Amino acid sequence: MMSKLNNLQETIEQLTKNAAISSARYSFVLQVVDYYFEISSNSEQICHQLQTYFAHLPQPSSADNCIKIIILETEAASLNINWLDWRREAGKSGRKDMYFDFENTRLIYKYRTGMTFLQNETLKLAVGPCLENLNQIVNFINNQYMNQIQHEDWLICHASACAYQNTALSFAGYSGGGKSTIMLHLLNQHGFKFISNDRLFIKNKNNQLIARGIPKLPRVNPGTLLNNSKLKTILSDSEVKKFEQLSEDELWQLEHKYDVDVSQVYGSDKFADNQPLSALFILNWSHTLDEPTLVQSIDIAEKPHLLSAVMKSPGPFYQDKSGVFLENQNKPDAKVYTEYLKDIQLFEVTGGVNFATLRNFCTQFLAEQK
Known part of the structure; x- marks a missing residue:
């Protein structure tokens, strides 16, 4: 399917017609x-907020x-392009990411916000109502970092992680399963440090599996804040009153995200990276069950279906070392994850x-690991 625009240069000109690239004079x-x-x-x-x-x-x-990243605050761009829908993960519905590929260049359009991103080996550009969608700008910056470390064979996981005395614990689960919430509960305790919220990278170094995070703050729903004494103050009094009137099930299903500023809540010394990973907990529990929580050691070879909670596609922004973008139908390889997690x-x-x-x-x- 061809774009109705003739070429990449014409697309860039159309994309930046309301704000030239040369106008990006603020930087850090x-x-x-x-x-x-x-x-x-x-x-x-934008620079100040970032x-x-x-x-x-x-x-x-x-x-x-x-690595240069350009962010242009403009109205949502209107490109005459035959966009393709990026396939969403299982359990997710509705249109979200749309894309179009030129040779070694990908355009990504955020259907819900009107943000447009252009990425190739020399130009990384975000255009649209950026101030209204700063979280997507943060994600775009993080995607550039994620590309670099995946070139070094770090494997992406859908997991949160925290560190304690030079060792790390990670928590994987399906969307809304509580992996951020349990990590934040542990941060409440002395000695624990934040590694990552829901994108964790692992790599074997010197016969030891190492965990690495990305610089994205925990982004959680109101129920997580409401039931954590250290986080409840993020909500206003009126929000607390409104959310306390909801049932547990309504809170669990609510999609209204808040950033948790780890430095402000827990202190500037609460960050860690590149820590040996001791354990991965796969959250296969349910808030609808009236049963005791049970934690059992498992052999992933005997329960391979649980890997679906851990595996994560690198997504539409992933571009390999040779400049080739990830295909839309690409699926993570369970054998690779099994090999990484075996020890x-x-x-x-x-x-x-x-x-x-x-x-x-x-x-x-x-305590038993000491």
Whole structure:
């Protein structure tokens, strides 16, 4: 299916007609582990908000070999393109990401917000109502970092993780299963540090599985905040009153996300990265069950279906070392995940949802590792 625009250059011109790339005169440098990103925008406010969001990361005044990302605050672009729908994961419905490929260049359109992204090896560009959709800008920046580490054979997992005394625990589960909530419950306790919210990368180094996160703050629903004393203050008094009137099931199903600023809530020393991974907990419990929470050690070879809770597609922004983008129908390889996870402790969590029970199990497990 061909674009009604003639070529890539014409598309870029159409995309940036309301704000030229040269207008991106506000900038700062962001360091994520060993990578440097130069973020430029035509909006000083966008740069300020992003610097605030990433305040826990080094922000050097300059650096060599920066990956350049341009963010243009404009009206939603209207491109005359025959967009294709990106296939959503199982259990997700409705239109979300749409895309169109030129040679070694991909356009991605966010159906719900009107944001448009253009990505190739030399240009990474976000155009649209960016201030209204800062979370998508954060994701775009993180996707560039994720591309780089996947080129180094880090494997993406749909999991949260936290660290305790130079070891890490991770929690995988289906969407809305509580992996962020249990991680935040553990952060309430002394000595625990934040690694990642729902994108975790693992790699074997020197016969040890290492966990690495991405610089994205936990993004959770109101029920998580309401039932965590350290987080409840993120809600206004009126929001607390409104959400307390909802049933447990209504709270669980509610899709209304809040960012948890880890530095403000827990302290600037609450971040960790590149930690040896001791255990992965697969949350296969249900808030609709009136049963005790049960945590059992498992052999993933005997329960391979549980890998679907761990595996994660790199998504439409993934571009390999040669510049080729991920195909729409690409599915994660279960054999690869089985191989990566073979040398760590795996647990399945079943029954009803009880975060206190799982938290206590985790702390006991860590105590026994000493």
